[in-house]
Amino acid sequence: MSADLLVVQEDPDRGSIWTGTGERTDAVAVVDGRIVALGTEAWDRRDARTEVVPVADGTLLPAFRDGHIHPLNGGAETLDCDLVDSADVGEVLRRVASFADEHPAEAWVVGWGYPPEILPGGTGRASVLDGVVGDRPVALWSSDHHMVWCNSAALRVAGITAATADPPRGTIVRDRDGEPVGTLLEEAEHLLDDHLPARGIEKQARGLQVGLDRMTSAGLVWGQDAWITLPMLPAFARVADAGDLTADLDVAPKVEVERWRDQLEAFRDARRDVTAATARRAADGVPGGRLTLSTVKLFVDGVIEGGTGALLEPYCALAHDPTSGGGHGIANWEPGELARACAAFDAAGFQLHLHAIGDRAVRDALDAFEHVAVVNGHRDRRPVVAHTHLVHPSDRARFRALGAVANFEPLWAQPNEIMVDLTAPRLGPERSGWQYPIGSLLRGGAHISFGSDWPVSSHLPLQGIQVAVTRQVPGAPDAGVLHPEERITRDDALQAYTAGVAFQAGEELDTGTIAVGQRADLVLTDVDVTRVPAAALGEVAVQRTWRAGTTVHDVGR
Helix, strand or coil, X not given: CCCCEEEECCCCCCCEECCXXXXXCCEEEEECCEEEEEHHHHHCCCCCCCEEEECCCCEEEECEEEEEECHHHHHHHCCCEXXXXXXXXXXXHHHHHHHHHXXXXXXXXXXXXXXXXXXXXXXXXXXXXXXXXXXXXXXEEECCCCEEEEXXXXXXXXXXXXXXXXXXXXXXXXXXXXXXXXXXXXXXXXXXXXXXXXXXXXXXXXXXXXXHHHHHHCCEEEEEEEEXXXXXXXXXXXXXXXXCCCCEEXXXXXXXXXXXHHHHHHHHHHHHHHHHHHHHHHHCCCCCCCEECCEEEEECXXXXXCCCCCCCCCCCCECCEHHHCXXXXXXXXXXXXXXXXXXXXXXXXCEEEEEECCHHHHHHHHHHHHHHHHHHXXXXXXXXXXECCECCHHHHHHHXXXXXXXXXXXXXXXXXXXXXXXXXXXXXXXXXXXXXXXXHHHHCCCEEEECCCCCCCCCCHHHHHHHXXXXXXXXXXXXXXXXXXXXXXXXXXXXXXXXXHHHHCXXXXXXXXXXXXXXCCEEEECCCCCCCCHHHHHHCCEEEEEECCEEEEECCC
């Protein structure tokens, strides 16, 4: 049978085909969305109807897959006041003022993505925002989404005063007199929920389209949407029903500490409905990707830069704020309750995806997985520790022993401002050396997957791959290397963003490598990623992306 698609390396000295299996080849043939032949046999599949694509100076790879991303929320946030990559507080204020001027009818000014390291100690003050917008509420979320900076009007509308108690698992940052300064941490963010304007299905669907476009243009054809709520599902369904779901998505609803028992049945019902709708679209020939709901998301703690990541030993004080030390962060779950919740959702057939940043949180997550195996029996369940930021050395071997997948956001493993100014000082020298132990876990036989956590950080896999290999700040080699012993090889980094995520999703037999029988999820870059200097990997661009043999991104179109 002739090939529908044939990707070829015509010159052995130009370009490459990276299979992810170690096998070398100069041609890949695709029929009906599947890889049917490599090498000479692939060349033999060529005829007049075959689309032939040369790799030229680039590389053909298995398409990338993101083990932790937020395409709907990330896309919808770009429709509000976009604060991503603001250089300093002045730029944040200029963007806020400009957005307010351009949207005079908006009841609130809502913004997303300011880098917390631009604020002293990561704390924003209402008085600073009051100087640019004082006539209506302003709420700005940090890039890590674990803190929100409010103006005085927002605090007033939400009724947040010195008399307001901190909610469970949240903190209202206060001055010495107990007055709120304008920063809300973790669950305290939800004090705003009843007052913020509703996003609505139309905006959610538009946001998802933005997120999908970002994904496919970066070479991503699958993503674990790692935090949804059930009211978001109609937006996903609208995009899927229109045939516009250009990547496969598995959505993970968030499990709440106080009401997880009530959520269990609702999540089962939602999974049934999503599965039925996906089957209906397939039967009706609706084009596009698959939507699944096979995973649940649990937040074990917060983030270290905000002092809310759960630690085994107390935080160190920041030099400019002697009162910032001493606490252990915020553990969202009592360990026994976490274990019981995990066991219940596992018994119901859900995959577990646990946000765990601090070393206590990682240990609590692993303890919960161990409990699940004892209570529910051993099987190939692949629970995920998401972010895996700080791992106590005594817990490293447990990942392999428990079959847990360590999901890393490799772009974070660099000595940038947030690391130097906020994170490392809060940990001290010894614990700082335990951060993002990608190399250690890989050498210890653990399963590794990569993700971006977009919009928290860049969605571009090759930028994360560059940092995984170098552990350096891109474009700033003089900033040093973050724990060079944790660097990994280029091949290992590529595999973590392809086959590693396929393993996390339970799809490694179907996708994640370039091999006969695999689905033709492919990406073509403009530069040869096997030969470009490691420090330039993040600059490589994606030329074309195929999902199951169908083009979902092409710079030439």
